[in-house]
Amino acid sequence: MAVAKSSFKKSKQKNAVLPYLYLLPAFLIMGVITFYPLIYQVIISFTNFESKHLLLGLKSPELEFIGLKNYIDIFTAALPVENFNFFRVLTFNFWWAISNVFLHVPAGVLIAVLLNTEGLWLKRIYRAVYILPVVVPPLVVATVWTNIFDERYGAMNQLLTSLSMAFFGGTDPIYIRWFEDVRPPIPGFLPGAPLTLAYYAMMIANFWLGWPFMSVVATGALQSIPKDLYEAASIDGATGSQQFWGITVPLLRPAMIPAAVYGFTLTFNLFNFVFFMTGGGPARTTELLVTFAYNLVRNLRWYGVAAAFAVIIFFVALVVFLITNRITRATQNYQEA
Amino acid sequence: MAVQPQTNKNPIVRFLNMNTSGQTGGRSLPLWRQLLLQVVALAILITVMFPIMYIVTLSFSSKTTRPSQLEILPKEISFVAYQQVLDKPTGNPVTFIELLRNSFVLSMGVGAVALFIAVSAAYAFSRFKFKMREVLMVLVFIPLLMPAVGLSTPLYLLLNQVQVKQCADNTVAIQPITTCDDGKGRVQFNLRDSLFGVGIAMTASALPFAVWNLKGYLDTIPRELEEAAAIDGADANQTFWQIVIPLAMPQLAVTFFLGFIGHWQEFVLTWLFLSQPKDYTLAMTLYNMTGQYANSIPWNRFAAMAVIVALPVAVVYIALQKQIVGGLTTGSVKG
Numbered sequence: 001m002a003v004a005k006s007s008f009k010k011s012k013q014k015n016a017v018l019p020y021l022y023l024l025p026a027f028l029i030m031g032v033i034t035f036y037p038l039i040y041q042v043i044i045s046f047t048n049f050e051s052k053h054l055l056l057g058l059k060s061p062e063l064e065f066i067g068l069k070n071y072i073d074i075f076t077a078a079l080p081v082e083n084f085n086f087f088r089v090l091t092f093n094f095w096w097a098i099s100n101v102f103l104h105v106p107a108g109v110l111i112a113v114l115l116n117t118e119g120l121w122l123k124r125i126y127r128a129v130y131i132l133p134v135v136v137p138p139l140v141v142a143t144v145w146t147n148i149f150d151e152r153y154g155a156m157n158q159l160l161t162s163l164s165m166a167f168f169g170g171t172d173p174i175y176i177r178w179f180e181d182v183r184p185p186i187p188g189f190l191p192g193a194p195l196t197l198a199y200y201a202m203m204i205a206n207f208w209l210g211w212p213f214m215s216v217v218a219t220g221a222l223q224s225i226p227k228d229l230y231e232a233a234s235i236d237g238a239t240g241s242q243q244f245w246g247i248t249v250p251l252l253r254p255a256m257i258p259a260a261v262y263g264f265t266l267t268f269n270l271f272n273f274v275f276f277m278t279g280g281g282p283a284r285t286t287e288l289l290v291t292f293a294y295n296l297v298r299n300l301r302w303y304g305v306a307a308a309f310a311v312i313i314f315f316v317a318l319v320v321f322l323i324t325n326r327i328t329r330a331t332q333n334y335q336e337a
Numbered sequence: 338m339a340v341q342p343q344t345n346k347n348p349i350v351r352f353l354n355m356n357t358s359g360q361t362g363g364r365s366l367p368l369w370r371q372l373l374l375q376v377v378a379l380a381i382l383i384t385v386m387f388p389i390m391y392i393v394t395l396s397f398s399s400k401t402t403r404p405s406q407l408e409i410l411p412k413e414i415s416f417v418a419y420q421q422v423l424d425k426p427t428g429n430p431v432t433f434i435e436l437l438r439n440s441f442v443l444s445m446g447v448g449a450v451a452l453f454i455a456v457s458a459a460y461a462f463s464r465f466k467f468k469m470r471e472v473l474m475v476l477v478f479i480p481l482l483m484p485a486v487g488l489s490t491p492l493y494l495l496l497n498q499v500q501v502k503q504c505a506d507n508t509v510a511i512q513p514i515t516t517c518d519d520g521k522g523r524v525q526f527n528l529r530d531s532l533f534g535v536g537i538a539m540t541a542s543a544l545p546f547a548v549w550n551l552k553g554y555l556d557t558i559p560r561e562l563e564e565a566a567a568i569d570g571a572d573a574n575q576t577f578w579q580i581v582i583p584l585a586m587p588q589l590a591v592t593f594f595l596g597f598i599g600h601w602q603e604f605v606l607t608w609l610f611l612s613q614p615k616d617y618t619l620a621m622t623l624y625n626m627t628g629q630y631a632n633s634i635p636w637n638r639f640a641a642m643a644v645i646v647a648l649p650v651a652v653v654y655i656a657l658q659k660q661i662v663g664g665l666t667t668g669s670v671k672g
Contacts, residue, residue: 024462027473037541038488155391297490307491315481
């Protein structure tokens with residue numbers, strides 16, 4: 001065996017160039033279509049690149065290097081865009097991701113626990129149906145819910161109307177303007193960023209989309225908890241809720257934290273969903289960093305500003321990654337302890 | 338040990354998961370709790386089914402007016418809306434088959450190309466120790482931090498500079514290598530405004546992900562087989578093609594289909610880059626059928642389109658459910 005190992009090693013040494021050859025295709029192509037654009041992006045973020053420079057690019061005679069002006073304009077809300085404030089968008093973006101995950105994870109766990117109850121009838125049917133929201137592409141979910149929240153023809157207002165007529169003696173149909181109303185229903189709920197009805201509509205739709213995934217992860221983890229633990233606990237006289245907090249929750253944590261982190265990063269950049277439902281409106285109150293960046297490049301065509309914005313997004317993403325990575329690591333230590 | 342209820346031979350009883358053994362020991366559920374939990378589970382079931390039934394009901398409706406009252410059970414099964422969507426999906430001169438083809442070409446093509454290029458790099462990172470390994474791995478990881486929107490500006494600008502032009506003196510100029518004498522010319526082909534260009538842009542973000550994902554999987558394949566092959570005199574190339582690739586096949590397939598789910602819904606780059614209706618994808622068409630752009634589009638047609646766009650992803654997801662969830666949970670257990 002020792003001889004075999006050393007000969008294997010020797011063949012490795014002989015081929016010192018080999019790993020680089022294997023890397024070559026990927027790095028050649030990434031060099032052209034990933035790394036070069038990333039560098040190009042940083043360069044044009046210091047220029048006033050607009051549509052008129054499209055033809056000649058960096059060789060345009062009128063292209064000016066304007067230093068950090070794009071960055072300063074973004075941070076000081078000096079862009080000639082209505083209702084734009086970088087720090088408000090950033091605050092909303094973080095709140096959007098956090099509030100979603102904090103609803104999805106507990107709901108997913110509770111429903112998984114419910115379905116894990118031994119002897120529950122129709123368990124398989126429930127499990128099969130509850131997975132459906134995970135299966136539908138978010139883009140379709142967003143378009144469907146956009147129509148559900150339609151002011152006049154949408155299912156939500158129709159449902160509220162029939163509920164109000166049946167239980168509260170209402171006579172008029174309800175027309176809530178979910179996506180247009182700019183007045184926050186609970187003023188001052190989130191300091192620095194007003195939460196309009198559109199936010200709540202998106203929360204409802206994304207809750208529908210989000211908890212089943214957490215539930216699937218929790219179900220998998222629940223089934224790996226040994227049943228003996230619960231039996232030992234109940235022999236010792238632990239009640240149901242004591243068992244839940246003492247056994248279920250700590251043993252689910254190692255599986256749920258990475259799922260929550262995954263959900264957070266996904267929700268933080270949930271472009272398709274937000275763009276399809278509100279487009280960032282009304283008055284940019286539901287704008288995420290990614291949807292605003294998209295507005296800059298697709299509608300306003302300020303390529304220089306858009307590039308600067310993308311560089312900022314990169315650093316925000318880096319911070320988010322460092323934090324979430326920390327959290328995941330911390331729970332690993334917990335698991336080993 | 339819990340008292341296991343005896344397996345009942347009646348398939349209906351087994352399917353409904355009913356405990357008919359009459360045993361009261363162990364952890365069988367008291368009736369009142371059973372009923373309470375059933376009510377809760379049913380309520381959740383209704384909320385889950387509500388949007389799905391709403392859209393399915395709409396899609397089977399023949400009414401072209403907007404819904405004036407709530408219906409979540411189909412009163413009729415009419416395929417008019419589906420037929421109309423298949424016949425003439427948009428106001429533009431583009432057929433459904435073209436939209437479908439564009440969506441499939443982009444989502445399959447990008448996935449396959451990214452995988453093909455990524456697998457050898459993943460192998461190198463997983464199996465070799467070499468100078469600069471860590472640096473190069475960080476380099477591959479950096480683009481992963483950037484959301485697709487973040488890379489869209491430079492890709493738009495760079496791809497837009499690759500154009501084929503018909504000049505005034507009837508010669509053809511290929512930018513950026515040659516230009517027309519007068520600096521103008523009629524654009525024949527713009528790489529940015531083509532499926533190929535969008536494919537390149539999509540590959541830019543798919544590639545780092547594929548390298549990272551495959552490396553993670555190759556790390557879990559034991560090396561004994563490769564070492565045995567080396568003893569038998571196989572060189573690294575033979576080992577790679579004849580041992581590693583076949584072993585990694587299942588994961589290659591999973592990575593490919595995971596990519597497919599993502600690329601099928603790709604909207605950021607396609608909506609930014611493509612301007613000609615013949616290049617549109619199904620996702621772009623669906624966007625055109627909602628919100629401010631869709632005042633004239635009957636909702637039954639929108640609903641039919643939504644169902645059509647959702648179906649391929651749903652099928653792939655259901656088929657791969659175990660691997661997708663398994664990947665996440667085993668990853669967390671291993672850390």
